[in-house]
Amino acid sequence: MPTTLVQDNACDVAMENFDTAADAIGLDNNTREMIKRPERVLTVSVPVRMDDGSIHRFEGHRVQHSSVRGPAKGGIRYHPQVTLDEVKALATWMTWKCAVVNIPFGGAKGGITCDPKRMSQGELERMTRRYTSAILPLIGPEQDIPAPDVYTNSQTMAWIMDTYSMTKGYAIPGVVTGKPISLGGSLGRNEATGRGVFYTIESACEHLRMPLQGASVAVQGFGNAGSIAAQLLYDAGARIVAVSDSTGCVYNRSGLNIPQLIHMKSLCGHVDGFPESEPILPHELLAVDCDILVPAALENMIHADNAGVLRARLVAEAANGPLTPAADRILESKGVFVIPDILCNAGGVTVSYFEWVQDEQHLFWDAQDIYNRLQRVMKTAFADVLRIHLDRKVPMRIAANMLGIGRVAEAVRIRGIYP
Ligand code: NAD
Numbered sequence: 001m002p003t004t005l006v007q008d009n010a011c012d013v014a015m016e017n018f019d020t021a022a023d024a025i026g027l028d029n030n031t032r033e034m035i036k037r038p039e040r041v042l043t044v045s046v047p048v049r050m051d052d053g054s055i056h057r058f059e060g061h062r063v064q065h066s067s068v069r070g071p072a073k074g075g076i077r078y079h080p081q082v083t084l085d086e087v088k089a090l091a092t093w094m095t096w097k098c099a100v101v102n103i104p105f106g107g108a109k110g111g112i113t114c115d116p117k118r119m120s121q122g123e124l125e126r127m128t129r130r131y132t133s134a135i136l137p138l139i140g141p142e143q144d145i146p147a148p149d150v151y152t153n154s155q156t157m158a159w160i161m162d163t164y165s166m167t168k169g170y171a172i173p174g175v176v177t178g179k180p181i182s183l184g185g186s187l188g189r190n191e192a193t194g195r196g197v198f199y200t201i202e203s204a205c206e207h208l209r210m211p212l213q214g215a216s217v218a219v220q221g222f223g224n225a226g227s228i229a230a231q232l233l234y235d236a237g238a239r240i241v242a243v244s245d246s247t248g249c250v251y252n253r254s255g256l257n258i259p260q261l262i263h264m265k266s267l268c269g270h271v272d273g274f275p276e277s278e279p280i281l282p283h284e285l286l287a288v289d290c291d292i293l294v295p296a297a298l299e300n301m302i303h304a305d306n307a308g309v310l311r312a313r314l315v316a317e318a319a320n321g322p323l324t325p326a327a328d329r330i331l332e333s334k335g336v337f338v339i340p341d342i343l344c345n346a347g348g349v350t351v352s353y354f355e356w357v358q359d360e361q362h363l364f365w366d367a368q369d370i371y372n373r374l375q376r377v378m379k380t381a382f383a384d385v386l387r388i389h390l391d392r393k394v395p396m397r398i399a400a401n402m403l404g405i406g407r408v409a410e411a412v413r414i415r416g417i418y419p
Helices: 010-024 029-036 084-100 121-135 154-168 189-208 224-235 258-268 282-286 325-333 347-361 367-392 396-415
Strands: 040-049 055-066 072-079 107-113 144-148 216-220 239-245 248-251 278-280 292-295 314-316 337-339
Touching: 010 029, 010 084, 010 325, 010 396, 029 396, 040 084, 040 121, 055 072, 055 084, 055 121, 055 144, 072 084, 072 154, 072 347, 084 107, 084 347, 084 367, 084 396, 107 121, 107 144, 121 154, 144 154, 144 347, 189 224, 189 292, 189 314, 189 337, 189 347, 189 367, 216 224, 216 282, 224 239, 224 258, 224 292, 239 258, 239 282, 248 282, 325 337, 337 396, 347 367, 367 396
Parallel strands: 072 107, 072 144, 216 239, 216 292, 292 314, 314 337
Antiparallel strands: 040 055, 055 107, 239 248, 248 278
16 A cells, blocks of 8 residues: 555656755756756547447546657556556656667557446557547658557557558558557567566676576566566576466465466466465565565555555566555665666567567568667666766665666757757
8 A cells, every 4th residue: 555645646756756866966957947847738638439339538648758858659558557657757767668668669658448348349449549640740650650568469550550650541561669560560579678678687686696497586567577587587497486467476485387378378277276376465465475576567556555565676667567666665675686677667668669670661671680779778778877886876766767867868958949
């Protein structure tokens, strides 16, 4: 349970982290004012004819936090708890994230407050197409490029690409990333976030002199990011002792069979009831005796009231914003090494960048090429952030923010102010 409203608001968390990092790099007030808040915020009404004939009005948002270093970039989330503040926070993190991995994008995010699990494919398609037409003035391959996020996927991107292309009169695959391969998607995009998480964990283990082989891992959230990271850690010889999703948690001290768990989740949609495991409660997953914890669900899952129970030595933030600032302080006092979200999960946007480059060039790379390029980007970014962490003696999160915010501030200074 969160302790205070302030800590529960992702936007306030983003602002608090910004201020701490901006202070640390001595950012002047003028530049702060220019880069802290979103450039554009759009809220749209999305009426949808439901399967029973009724019309339901959903609310959607698209926030462009920054286009200083290139087109705004960020996913679209479908979730009952989507709020404008959450979308603003996620858009802000995208800006710093793209700068941390040094790709020429700004930051954006979108979302619709809805419960996709209770909607049919037809309803989801109609909602996606209407939302796309409502945000159409903002998006485009040179302007703002959406991608999948929580409860959206390559099919959602295909609908957006089709709706956008139909209004222009010709196919424009570069308007979204995370598309199906048959529409100009990139090999390796589906696995990119989990793979990037894995590369940063590898680097952190080298730094901490902690062998990955045999390390015990707990994963909170078993969707795209969490399950792929778990699979790669499993392949590398780690023991995944606990996994949770929105329906429940499973635990096995000797290690869960991750390929089988992924298979079961793809068939039944949940991890609950997995053979050769025992059920545990969601809060017990955080207290599991493990070396590495991978939060891969939603924001603010680890906060002042539960951070104290963590036993992991390394926390790898596959999710965006899973730790509140209060949790950060508790983990720091316990000596836990945190790979912050804007570094840890940047593999997704990095391969999105590769996808966009391939679409623009009409020239496609093979999977190994993508993995090699991704590994290079992630390892370089990790080394850059680690250097600031060690040189300036600041937590990894602040170091990552210092790097990202510093690069955006530099671009603002060079561009100057218009008119
Ligand atoms: P997803 O929809 O594929 O998976 C989300 C998972 O979280 C599901 O397994 C769901 O059951 C689980 N979950 C939801 N509420 C939970 C709870 N209370 N406790 C435990 N599990 C819960 O989404 P995803 O794409 O894997 O995104 C997960 C996180 O990673 C989000 O924070 C997202 O912003 C971040 N992220 C994703 C990508 C990407 O490319 N997919 C990139 C960067 C960051």
